[in-house]
Amino acid sequence: MISRIWIAFRIELKKVLKQRFIYISGAFVLLASLSTLGISAVHKDQSSDYDYVVRATSLTMNWLIPLMTIIFGALTLSAEYTSGALRFMLVRPLRRVEYLYAKILVTVFYAVTLTTLAVTAAWVVIVLKGDLAGVYYGGEVLFTNMEIVRDYALGCLTYLLPLSAAATYAVFLSTVVRNTGTAVGSAIGLWVVFDALKYPLRLEQFMFTSYTEFPWRVFVQHCQGIDSYWRPGIFYCVGSCLAAVLVFLSAASLIFRRQDIP
Amino acid sequence: MSVCIEIKNLTKCYGSVVAVSGLSLEVGRGEALCLLGANGAGKTTTLYAICGLVRLTAGKVLVFGKDLEKDFLNVAPRMGVLVERPSFFDYLTARENLSIAAELAQKEVPIEKALDRVGLLSVADKKVKTFSLGMRQRLGLAQAILTEPELLILDEPLSGLDPEGGREILQLLRSLVDSAQVTIVFSSHMLSEVEVLADRVAILNRGRLLAVERIDSVLSYDESDVEVFLDAPQAAAKRLESLGWAHCTEISPRKLRVRLQNETVHHLITFLVGQGFVLNGVVPRRRTLEEYLLRTMTL
Numbered sequence: 001m002i003s004r005i006w007i008a009f010r011i012e013l014k015k016v017l018k019q020r021f022i023y024i025s026g027a028f029v030l031l032a033s034l035s036t037l038g039i040s041a042v043h044k045d046q047s048s049d050y051d052y053v054v055r056a057t058s059l060t061m062n063w064l065i066p067l068m069t070i071i072f073g074a075l076t077l078s079a080e081y082t083s084g085a086l087r088f089m090l091v092r093p094l095r096r097v098e099y100l101y102a103k104i105l106v107t108v109f110y111a112v113t114l115t116t117l118a119v120t121a122a123w124v125v126i127v128l129k130g131d132l133a134g135v136y137y138g139g140e141v142l143f144t145n146m147e148i149v150r151d152y153a154l155g156c157l158t159y160l161l162p163l164s165a166a167a168t169y170a171v172f173l174s175t176v177v178r179n180t181g182t183a184v185g186s187a188i189g190l191w192v193v194f195d196a197l198k199y200p201l202r203l204e205q206f207m208f209t210s211y212t213e214f215p216w217r218v219f220v221q222h223c224q225g226i227d228s229y230w231r232p233g234i235f236y237c238v239g240s241c242l243a244a245v246l247v248f249l250s251a252a253s254l255i256f257r258r259q260d261i262p
Numbered sequence: 263m264s265v266c267i268e269i270k271n272l273t274k275c276y277g278s279v280v281a282v283s284g285l286s287l288e289v290g291r292g293e294a295l296c297l298l299g300a301n302g303a304g305k306t307t308t309l310y311a312i313c314g315l316v317r318l319t320a321g322k323v324l325v326f327g328k329d330l331e332k333d334f335l336n337v338a339p340r341m342g343v344l345v346e347r348p349s350f351f352d353y354l355t356a357r358e359n360l361s362i363a364a365e366l367a368q369k370e371v372p373i374e375k376a377l378d379r380v381g382l383l384s385v386a387d388k389k390v391k392t393f394s395l396g397m398r399q400r401l402g403l404a405q406a407i408l409t410e411p412e413l414l415i416l417d418e419p420l421s422g423l424d425p426e427g428g429r430e431i432l433q434l435l436r437s438l439v440d441s442a443q444v445t446i447v448f449s450s451h452m453l454s455e456v457e458v459l460a461d462r463v464a465i466l467n468r469g470r471l472l473a474v475e476r477i478d479s480v481l482s483y484d485e486s487d488v489e490v491f492l493d494a495p496q497a498a499a500k501r502l503e504s505l506g507w508a509h510c511t512e513i514s515p516r517k518l519r520v521r522l523q524n525e526t527v528h529h530l531i532t533f534l535v536g537q538g539f540v541l542n543g544v545v546p547r548r549r550t551l552e553e554y555l556l557r558t559m560t561l
Contacts (some may be wrong), residue, residue: 084349090314091343092366260316
């Protein structure tokens with residue numbers, strides 16, 4: 001099973017690399033990241049330029065990359081339903097769930113690639129044009145550069161959880177909605193609805209949509225010289241994101257396995 | 263002949279619509295079976311059930327003796343499928359599309375050979391989005407035969423092909439049955455291609471199997487319906503009408519078409535020669551698949 005998923009994943013990767021969308025979205029992330037230079041200038045002046053990374057991270061990680069991941073995920077199967085190419089794949093020696101897992105993996109891979117691009121863009125700019133000297137207050141070191149970088153690295157790792165949840169959610173919707181436009185529209189629309197309803201329903205701690213910003217909270221607050229802690233938020237983040245992955249994966253597997261492919 | 267496909271009491275419903283109802287059918291190895299019927303008869307649903315694209319509402323499909331739903335991974339590598347209006351990844355080339363099929367089959371397959379067999383080798387590196395309908399159909403056949411399968415499921419295999427291309431593909435498919443003992447189950451509305459390719463035909467109507475017949479018995483000569491080529495058809499027709507056992511159904515300047523009742527062609531010839539007519543030929547009419555289809559469907 002794993003070898004077939006791996007083969008399907010490699011095929012999906014080759015297919016994705018032939019599509020313009022991936023390059024356009026990559027360019028978009030780079031552009032968004034670099035555009036924050038207009039708000040937060042970076043100079044070699046012995047003072048840390050974490051503010052630029054904070055702004056670039058907020059813009060790309062909090063909404064742009066999740067949004068693109070959702071669009072990409074929602075298109076994965078719905079586009080093949082629409083074009084009929086799904087039939088080409090599903091008559092091969094490959095289980096439907098294996099193909100589904102490969103689709104989810106490639107969506108996660110896409111999200112991770114965009115994240116890597118955004119991270120690289122932000123830090124290369126600051127390394128080349130700015131300074132990384134830790135966070136000071138009144139001449140006292142509050143957080144060293146190493147601590148800040150560690151916070152960011154932990155943020156990147158934690159960010160994989162909401163990204164995986166978003167990818168699984170979007171691919172699940174693309175198994176349910178067979179029209180590409182409707183799949184993308186409903187994926188974004190439902191995300192917005194979930195996000196809007198979580199506060200009045202007091203479910204914000206349990207909704208995976210809350211956790212695209214969470215991984216960067218410690219980094220952002222440390223950059224501002226404020227104490228911040230991973231616990232207990234990290235537990236809710238891990239729990240709700242893993243639960244979302246499990247629920248959407250199970251639902252998608254169940255639906256996709258039983259579907260007629262007309 | 264051993265059994266390749268065994269369909270047992272197959273029923274498939276789409277909501278409240280019954281597409282196929284209680285279909286039972288066997289297809290032998292190395293046999294070409296054609297599913298015939300009007301639109302909505304259940305041909306495509308039956309083909310899709312055989313290749314696992316639709317879930318069965320009831321019944322069972324055994325391919326190579328294996329239950330398709332439980333043993334799909336063992337069956338799929340031995341099967342090639344061409345669906346109606348074949349779809350590909352349009353942003354990839356023909357070769358890249360076939361390499362996906364090859365990679366999933368997990369075996370070394372000659373992609374060039376498959377493309378060459380369907381006449382697409384020269385456009386192997388062109389993107390599929392530039393292909394015409396006929397080229398897509400050829401590519402569909404190339405991917406179906408790529409892994410040299412033992413079973414081919416083909417939905418309208420010659421649709422969109424020009425007559426010459428259609429003939430070439432037909433020859434290719436027939437040669438696969440004759441020389442490589444490949445089993446082919448296909449559907450078609452083009453009866454002339456069915457006559458060339460099929461060994462047996464199965465007639466479906468509104469999801470039900472009406473008849474299964476060998477093509478050579480469908481296309482046999484009907485000795486009670488003969489064409490008589492002679493010098494004076496009008497006069498001969500008048501004489502024949504008085505007999506009671508011969509009815510002229512068509513009279514043309516040099517030919518009569520006669521339907522015989524309880525008498526043989528030999529009697530007809532003896533009578534006409536005895537009446538002094540000069541016969542240039544007597545040909546029993548060959549039954550057509552169209553007649554058989556229409557007759558079966560109106561029964």
